[in-house]
Amino acid sequence: xxxxxxxxxxxxxxxxxxxxxxxxxxxxxxxxxxxxxxxxxxxxxxxxxxxxxxxxxxxxxxxxxxxxxxxxxxxxxxxxxxxxxxxxxxxxxxxxxxxxxxxxxxxxxxxxxxxxxxxxxxxxxxxxxxxxxxxxxxxxxxxxxxxxxxxxxxxxxxxxxxxxxxxxxxxxxxxxxxxxxxxxxxxxxxxxxxxxxxxxxxxxxxxxxxxxxxxxxxx
Amino acid sequence: xxxxxxxxxxxxxxxxxxxxxxxxxxxxxxxxxxxxxxxxxxxxxxxxxxxxxxxxxxxxxxxxxxxxxxxxxxxxxxxxxxxxxxxxxxxxxxxxxxxxxxxxxxxxxxxxxxxxxxxxxxxxxxxxxxxxxxxxxxxxxxxxxxxxxxxxxxxxxxxxxxxxxxxxxxxxxxxxxxxxxxxxxxxxxxxxxxxxxxxxxxxxxxxxxxxxxxxxxxx
DNA sequence: CAACATTTTGACCAATTGGTCTAACTCCTT
DNA sequence: AAGGAGTTAGACCAATTGGTCAAAATGTTG
Numbered sequence: 001x002x003x004x005x006x007x008x009x010x011x012x013x014x015x016x017x018x019x020x021x022x023x024x025x026x027x028x029x030x031x032x033x034x035x036x037x038x039x040x041x042x043x044x045x046x047x048x049x050x051x052x053x054x055x056x057x058x059x060x061x062x063x064x065x066x067x068x069x070x071x072x073x074x075x076x077x078x079x080x081x082x083x084x085x086x087x088x089x090x091x092x093x094x095x096x097x098x099x100x101x102x103x104x105x106x107x108x109x110x111x112x113x114x115x116x117x118x119x120x121x122x123x124x125x126x127x128x129x130x131x132x133x134x135x136x137x138x139x140x141x142x143x144x145x146x147x148x149x150x151x152x153x154x155x156x157x158x159x160x161x162x163x164x165x166x167x168x169x170x171x172x173x174x175x176x177x178x179x180x181x182x183x184x185x186x187x188x189x190x191x192x193x194x195x196x197x198x199x200x201x202x203x204x205x206x207x208x209x210x211x212x213x214x215x216x217x218x219x
Numbered sequence: 220x221x222x223x224x225x226x227x228x229x230x231x232x233x234x235x236x237x238x239x240x241x242x243x244x245x246x247x248x249x250x251x252x253x254x255x256x257x258x259x260x261x262x263x264x265x266x267x268x269x270x271x272x273x274x275x276x277x278x279x280x281x282x283x284x285x286x287x288x289x290x291x292x293x294x295x296x297x298x299x300x301x302x303x304x305x306x307x308x309x310x311x312x313x314x315x316x317x318x319x320x321x322x323x324x325x326x327x328x329x330x331x332x333x334x335x336x337x338x339x340x341x342x343x344x345x346x347x348x349x350x351x352x353x354x355x356x357x358x359x360x361x362x363x364x365x366x367x368x369x370x371x372x373x374x375x376x377x378x379x380x381x382x383x384x385x386x387x388x389x390x391x392x393x394x395x396x397x398x399x400x401x402x403x404x405x406x407x408x409x410x411x412x413x414x415x416x417x418x419x420x421x422x423x424x425x426x427x428x429x430x431x432x433x434x435x436x437x438x
Numbered sequence: 439c440a441a442c443a444t445t446t447t448g449a450c451c452a453a454t455t456g457g458t459c460t461a462a463c464t465c466c467t468t
Numbered sequence: 469a470a471g472g473a474g475t476t477a478g479a480c481c482a483a484t485t486g487g488t489c490a491a492a493a494t495g496t497t498g
């Protein structure tokens with residue numbers, strides 16, 4: 001009955017009635033806290049208490065907004081996935097292949113830098129066998145990959161890219177860009193914290209762009 | 220007192236007294252089961268009961284061999300890390316850069332294909348911020364990376380590789396090769412299970428080799 | 439500011455789970 | 469084959485934790 005059960009009184013006029021200011025704020029706080037906790041401790045390691053604490057409320061209060069721990073997990077995972085998809089959507093067959101891919105890779109590197117927790121949470125889910133996302137992966141993501149792979153194939157056929165299975169090109173881009181978020185702890189340790197400094201991500205971006213773009217340019 | 224407490228009677232003659240056949244077997248079974256459970260469910264999601272079940276013994280029996288859940292985790296992580304290091308060790312400055320790297324990448328791809336669970340467990344630990352491995356990463360791995368990065372730098376200075384920060388070359392190789400193990404669930408879903416078929420890993424290997432080697436060859 | 443709806447939380451509960459203890463059982467040695 | 473060391477597991481325990489409830493506190497609206 002909370003949150004969801006309302007009867008849009010009258011001319012559904014405008015804003016609220018559905019979601020009050022306080023609801024919007026708290027849901028956002030919970031989602032943010034959940035992403036952090038889940039990414040840091042894994043699904044089972046994260047506790048509702050810890051998420052509630054981080055969101056600045058009591059556990060029963062949190063459970064007033066979400067019916068269960070799993071519901072929170074579902075919710076944040078969905079958010080992440082939605083945003084995760086978007087950069088790939090914009091890959092257009094008309095543009096210059098190298099420039100299109102440069103833009104895509106740059107964007108993904110940016111996302112890794114800006115939202116590492118989200119990336120790590122997604123990674124955790126996949127590593128665990130994608131119990132929740134399996135369906136999404138097999139349907140929406142799969143058809144999106146097929147679609148974009150065919151664009152890459154077109155470019156390959158036009159001699160604008162090296163003849164490499166487009167699916168592996170995509171995987172390689174994902175792997176490389178997300179690595180900087182997912183394995184941040186390793187990168188930080190190995191580089192003695194250099195990765196925390198300003199400019200590191202630009203350097204990384206540059207290096208990745210060089211390797212990948214040269215890697216798929218026709219010889 | 221078990222396992223560890225023995226007093227090497229007499230001329231420490233030869234084999235056992237320290238570890239009996241049954242101990243070797245059970246420890247191995249536990250380690251295998253633990254790698255699988257930890258990689259699949261994460262540290263907190265894995266239960267001693269499940270590990271014991273998978274190893275074919277009771278929980279108290281398992282705890283006869285390892286003092287605690289954390290000890291099992293430590294142990295398998297150590298094993299994995301040791302093996303994980305080895306391929307990088309062999310990178311020699313004398314060899315042909317491209318051939319040396321081809322060998323290294325091929326080996327890492329092979330490890331991803333052969334032991335995906337180990338890769339995923341390692342990935343989980345890093346994603347969680349490397350609470351256990353932090354020290355290892357900052358010491359042994361870091362100096363190893365520095366050492367090998369300087370080899371790459373030598374090759375770059377000789378004009379045998381493109382001028383790209385060697386550390387990022389290493390990260391990119393790690394990212395790409397491990398992706399095929401860590402994100403296997405995604406890859407499988409997206410490729411409609413093609414990744415399970417024979418030959419897929421050779422294809423992947425080939426694609427990755429092409430992209431990365433071309434990516435770091437001088438232009 | 440009264441009356442109603444929404445939000446918040448302390449106190450609880452039940453299930454899970456890491457770990458222990460004791461007693462039985464198996465294996466190896468002599 | 470006896471005896472002791474080494475191995476195994478059933479029954480338990482205590483702590484953690486997901487989730488509930490009823491009552492208090494706060495917001496909102498006329």
